[in-house]
Amino acid sequence: MQAHVSQNYLKKRAGRDKRFIAFSYAAILLAGAFLVFFFVDIVHSAWPAFEQAELRVEVNYNDQARKMGDNALDENVSYLVSRGFTRLIPNLLREDPSLLGTSEDKWVLADSEVDQYLKGKPNRLRKAERQLVDTMRAEGRARLAFNKGFFLNGDSKLPEMAGIWAAAVGSLYVLIITLAFSFPLGVATAIYLEEFAPDNRLMQVVEVNINNLAAIPSILFGLLGLSIFINFMGVPRSSALVGGLTLSLMTLPVIIISTRAAILAIPDSIREGALALGATRWQMVITNILPLSLPGILTGTIIGLARAIGETAPLMIVGMMAYIPEAPDGFTSAATVLPAQIYTWSSDSMRAFTERTSAGIIVLLAVMLLMNGAAIYLRNKYETKW
Template sequence: MKKTNDFYIPQIAQRNRKAKRFMYITMAAVILSLSFLGFFLFDIVKNGYPAFQQSYIKVDVTIDEEAAENPYGIFDRDMSQIISRAWLRSLPQEIRENPEWMGTTQTFWALTNAEADQHVKGKHSRLKQRTKDKIDQLLAQGEIEKRFNVIFFFTGDSKIPENAGFYAAMIGSVLTMIVTMSLAVPIGVMTAIYLEEFAPDNKVTQIIEVNINNLAAIPSILFGLLGLAIFINFFGVPRSSPLVGGMTLALMSLPIIIVSSKAALKSVPASIRQAGYGLGLTKWQVTRDHVLPLAFPGILTGSIIALAQAMGETAPLIIVGMIAFVPDAVTNITSAATVMPAQIFTWSGMPERAYIEKTAAGIIVLLTVLISLNTIAVLLRKKFEVKW
């Protein structure tokens, strides 16, 4: 039957088998990639979720001169092994702010230290067995409880693990990104407009475009070295500041914004330009009033993606000093600051086990921001994109 069929090709069955094997290989690659991603996210969430809770202990404090001057001696040895030094340090300030407490007994929910908190969460701690038994007894009596960790979101870094927060790094990232996008977006878009709409097509322009494309692929740490040499050493921009960090990341973001903006401008049909010229408009009027508005969705998408990439960078910011210990959030772009990736890097090298969960929690916050930015970019592109 096969031999009498003039349209039968013996190699077809072999080709189909090869195509099916290739399909299975590609499916396996996708499944393997998703498995790695799922394992990564599961491990990060498993380690980071406990950091969003913090344990507190109920204590009664007799307010007197000793408590106002030396709160470290008002508790017995067992309680001193549970209560955080950060809370004891803040107690005299609370007493000064509430002088009517003097001579009374006040009930507080005191912050527990990192080792006690780890034990409450069922993790390994270096506490003595007697102290662990004390904590278990207080837990059974309801005098120790876990609450949402507001410290993590509303305080800066600290050498006391339980008092370390992500707030200063988040504010530093916001200020750095404001500087980055204020510089990179206008310069990048204007460069793309010139190269795509006005520049003559010659060897010089081609060399510039090739170098711009190459800049998008070089290691980011080189931009850090460039920022250190030019902005800090030559121009004297304050080290470790959001200003120098933003300027350095702007250099790194420019190639991405230029390339994406050029692609968006190129996607506008030539008929739009020709219609404008037919009506007597100048090239600048056609570009400003017709081409640029139509290319705006692509330019916006590229800018947001560049912002997301810049927000996740660590190496160039380490070079310009944005890995300093910053306990308080900065209020201007010239003060010393840190950013979220640098704070995560710092915590990952700390010896205390409590910083493991804080590192993972910081990664969760950073991933949430990055995923949100990329989602916004996709939604805006779909909303404003014009199909021809």
């Protein structure tokens, strides 16, 4: 009887194990399916943004073009050409008066509605305009070319002119500020807490609060940055400096926690050996602890920066959601960042901005994956096995 009960129990337990394994595989497959669907959808939506419609038209640099660029084009095609191009013609004539009275046949940027039509997407072109575009395409005067402007231009109200250059430069400036302030302060704090701080109630409170800061919503850091850096210290609003300082507050707990974990992973025998040879505690930290823990420190720092580059909420609070068509020329100039640029495009009503939103997400994901890949590479290459 007892053997029979044991057999039944073992069968039930084996059945539970099989069901658990099946549920685990199902969960992994479901998560993988969602991830694949996400990437396929984003790439499918973003791919058209890397191509831009161009028209080959004759540009006449006449007297009327000095006042209005539209007068330099044939009236039948002027409304198909981007206003971003026609607005530049008067400036070209002022900069180079020798162009006056000449003409040239050149490829120019097409309007966003023409661009959408050539890509087979919904557009607002009239029937006659579509027929004209079809005629130009048949004659080899309309094409889809690689969209260099997406990488070289700043933001624009015209979707065919909009690019990520200004946001990319702003993101770089913000990351430099974030790294410059959070890395040395975070590493120094972690070293003090692990190697020098006394084990008392005050230090325990500090450690608990550091762990709590790593988990609070990021928008609260934006409110803190607004109060301290803008209202109290007078740092310029919407600048890369205030954005970097705000993200430094958010990244600091991550660097402290990862640095402490890297230091804790070093065996006590390393410390005891250095101290036994006559090294002071500070010399032991500089010559033994810090070099051995550097791979873990760098990994945590890069992961913290990768999280910071994708943040939008704290930067909205400090004014970095502004329309910035030109790249910042310094840390105190008005700037925006890639996540803010993507959010701005996503809220625009024009259809052409939808594909640029997805393309911006692709660029941001690529940067974050590269940073996380670099963190994994550094950890695997330089990590010491004890």
